[in-house]
Amino acid sequence: MEILSATRYLFHGQPRDATLNRPAAQERPLGWQPPLAVGEGTAAAAEPELVPGLVDDLYLRLYVRAPDTGSAPADLPGRRDFLAALSAANHGRGSWDPGWVLQTVAEDGRVAVRKDGLIVWTTPEGLRLGAGALQAGASCRVRVAKELRGWQPGYYWAIGDADQDDPPGPLLRLYWHLIPQAAVAYMATVTSTLNTRGIPFRTKVLSDAGRYVRADAGVLYLGRSSFAHVRDALQEMYSLLAADLRPEVPLLTKPLAPGLGLAEDPRHALSFGYHRCSLIAQALWRSFQQGDRNREARMATLAAAFRETGRDPAAPFLEPGSRDIYFFRSKRRGLKDPAGRASTPKIWTRKSDGGLIPPPSTPSSELFLEAAIRIGRALCQGAYWDAEGRCCNWMGRSSGEVIQPGGLVVPAAAALGPDLYSGSLGVGLFLAQLWQLTGDADARQTALGAVARSFPQFRRVSSEAVFPLSYYRGLVGLAYATYRIGLLTGEGALDEEVDALLETIGAAVASPHLLDVIGGTAGAIPALLALRRVPRWGHLLELSVALGEELCRTAVRKGQV
Template identity: 25%
Template sequence: MAGANMNAMNQTPPGWWATLSEALSGLAKDEQGTLWLDGLAFTAAPLAQQADRVGHHDDPRIERLQQYLYRRYYAACVDDPSPQPMWYPPAVKAWDGGRWQVLEQLGNGALAVQQGRVARRVEAGEYLFDGVPARAMRGQHVTVQRAAWTEQLDPAFIYLFGETPQDTCNDDCQVRYYLAPQPARLGDVVQALSNALDQACLPYLLKYPSEPAAWLRQDAVVLYVAARHGRQVHRLLGHQADWLRTRLRSTSPLWTLPLLPGLGFAQDPDDGRSFGESRCRALALGLLDAACHGADLRQAVQAQFDLCGIDWDHPHLEADPEDRYGLHHLHFVMGAPASVTAVAQPLQEAIRIGHHVCAEALWLGERCTWLSDDADDSDGPLKAFACSMNASLYDGTVGVAAFLVLLAEQSVQPAFVDTARGALRHALAFAAGNTLSLYEGRLGTVTQGLWLARRLGDAELAQDYERAITPLLQDLQGLPADPQPVDLMHGLAGAIIGLLGLANQAPALAPQSRVIAQALGLRLVQQAQRTPHGWHWPEHGAHLGLCGLSHGNAGIALAFAQLARDCPGLEWSQALAHTLAYESHWFIEEQGNWPYLFAEDARHLDDRVSHCGMAWCHGAPGIALSRLALLQISGEQHHRAIARRALQTVAADLIAVTSLAGSSYTLCHGPAGNADILLTGAALLGEPAWAECARQVASRGLAAERGAWRSGLGVAQGQSMGLMLGLAGTGYFLLRCGASAPVPSLLLPLGLTPMGDV
């Protein structure tokens, strides 16, 4: 180990040391033990110390030397002889953070509080509590209110807070950006930076000196963010680079990583000191060792950097061989800022949701995922639990990527493209436990991910997806001979659609994909139960097969229709006819809908039923979408009338006083999904009133939810980021309502029909 350290000592010194070593070469110690540097004496005379001072050291020379190094070499503190007038941020209304649950009482009236998965500390005066006793207890709720900026935290600085609450209890690594504005431009820089961060939904803390004379410091403006947001902030600043160049001085604090002249980057130290204090202290300790023990100056300083956990070659970072926070992989790329234009309110909210989704991404190299809730009732009542997101289209990173890809086409924001690409990279690397499922398995991940990679225009990513398909096709050829799930969501029908879509996307794989699709189609035919009223596919011990899109005949019909189109054969057309006959058998004319057909609803083909679904997964909305797709696939006009009747039912329910659509604005079973199907129907059948109805649903949601969109998990406080049950799906629906250009439907497998062109 000693040999390794000596080899490290013999390497070429880092640039910062080459710059600083000449200035430090005059270090000396006299007979009284006084250190001399730059003609100044640093004595061992006792200092008056504050008991809680982090930088305290038993040797007073360290404290004196550290303070000098900080002022002279780190911050280059020079008072402006002609300071600018003081600038304050605009006076704005206090930030209203809504209701937060109290986790713990802290000292001096502060509380630890939580909202969703975000936990933070709020000081006395930043929250309101009207309960009894007078101080909020654990489990009670407070309303958090906080000023947008303050002079109260530290009289030497003005502090600005981001609109997005910072997860101060869970973000255990912070990074900082140092900006050195021209004094006359400080207000412009602070205001523009805070506006851009708020628009991107990135939580932050920013400070600048409260005395204009100090605005010539190299660290005049300091921006603090969580390390997990470093990638997004790097990107944001990179796209402001040209604007910043004309407003920054060409100087940055020592040891920071220069991103631009006047813009430096660094990691927050682990020991509670400021970045500059930690480096100056390590340098002071090394200088003292060299002066007192005659050690080589560089070796003494490097030894202290190592002891203090500072990366010698990258002193802007803490020593971290595993790069746990990905800080070694951050890239600063300059580009043009995204243009800002006035857009409709639904699109504004879709863009805000997109920024929020990007801000919440957790990155590892070029891949990203999210923490998202799921729900489980194995122990009794349905409960939410947080987990790392899977790869799927339904509630995984492919679904989130689908939203971001379409959003990027309507709003030129580099963050959306970058995060969509990262989500697709994660999906490709994710080991799914299920092979067959289109919405929750590996087949759906690679076929739908390939479509999105192509839509992004990322040829390399598309090639990676194509390479992942070969082993998948081998797995599908080796499916067990026993009966398989049959539906669109999890089974043979969805797999057939995915494979035939793949054949259209990847011609080289088309022959094999079509052969496997036809083999699965034959298995689907073999598993059918034949009746005088048509074919159905009961599962899980049920007596009757279902009618709806995700789990019933409406989804299975799409598989047979696509087989009939792409692999012509009489057997597929006959299977399609039998499948639709069963669906038609159960149509309830007076409701314009189809029943659930769960065991509690019916057991026999002649049972009278009345309990109908009203969602994408069950009932008229999903069946309407199926018939619209069948109309496009086959051109047979009788599907038009059935789709129209079902869509009339959907529209009537959405405007009813008591709607069956639910209250969470999600796609699988919520008004957003039903209204989104109306948008597709309006375009294909020429019914603008349906589109207006959908936009009214969006307006109601915007007014009711006020940005706090609920999930479709069915549990209080459950938060999902996914497409069909969560925030990505809500954002997609608002995008379709507000976009000026057509947006493809995501409520059918990607590429199944030309619906994306309407």
């Protein structure tokens, strides 16, 4: 793409005039807004007509990957029959939609409610009020049917049975590159799978079978925080639908698998595709104004445009402050094969100088994973569980020694401590990461058993032996590992345990403490900075800075001794 003037540009080598061939309104997504200037929320100043034209071309030709020409197959069903088939395949019953505000109560008893500028009339039976009476301004949920046919022109929407959070949290968008013949199967698969599991969702598909040329023909909306919990269901659905997906995914989304892309929702009723295409178009215009004439300069300007909005140009599917935790587990990896047998390790050979040569054609990452799987298998099999099956621990080498008859000195064995450095917490963190890579249920269960054991054990240890401001030996490590294990396993309830720990950690700053990496603040600061990226713990930045300043203030510099 090359800009020639304020109205003309080349797109795939073809001259384009921004004043001509604008897309029809139905091609734009619900909530479409004119492009924003680079710098979030700023109205476009003195923007040439070229920029909206660029946005449209980027969106239609690159983002949704719609072809320039081509007609739909002749044997496709008509719109009415297609909608009827989608509705019949929808296994939902409807749910209570949050976020509505009561506007007025009519004399006949009907109630007007408003959400996102839309006003709907319903009966009191169709409302679920929060605190307060049936009066204007009250927050409420509205009973919605299993489907919405006219809400967004060109789309059929299905609403999950499970109630959405109120207020709703950040969302994920999953884009399915469906062929028209797969739309009905997609609707049946998604609604039956997710409703059966009680997972809140919404999904939309194109309502015209002849328009299934877009890489976003089906879009599934899920809560962002639920991905770890929903991942197995997504993989199950994908395995059923993969044969009827085209391989491409929308531009700038993350390809989870061929034909399935993912992006975090930009919120505020914005289309992800138009939002990102707007950033690109305005960056290209800025690059033209700056006189950038080579690809490297244009790419640098584009990367800067993403960074100005707090987004990572290397991961354009993420929102500001977010991390990429989205991937499918490989079906061929695991702690056991389908028959329950241990996997056969690949054979290493030894060089003449004593070094080792890895097996042929085996990437080092695969070798490391195989080693981790074998270690994880041994840890799961060697764990000791309490009577309730909730907590587990391991036996390990202690710092003491035992003198056997005859004077033979052997190392002593003891139960592992609760810490991250040499205790059950570190084992649990390893197994949680292994669970995320392999999907082995034993690894997940044992990881949660390890962290469940660490909490009461830390309370039993004498206060002199606990280092609150230590990552490897103390409570900072417990807080960080608990958060990570909860994130990796989908156990969000562990965040409440972290909240209580952080209060104790904050209070410990005023007490005497160590400064080193193992037992003190030098090791704790990186973990606290990692935790502060979670919005609810943003206050940890101030604590991290204070601890860093303490290290600088108390450092003994060369020549002072």
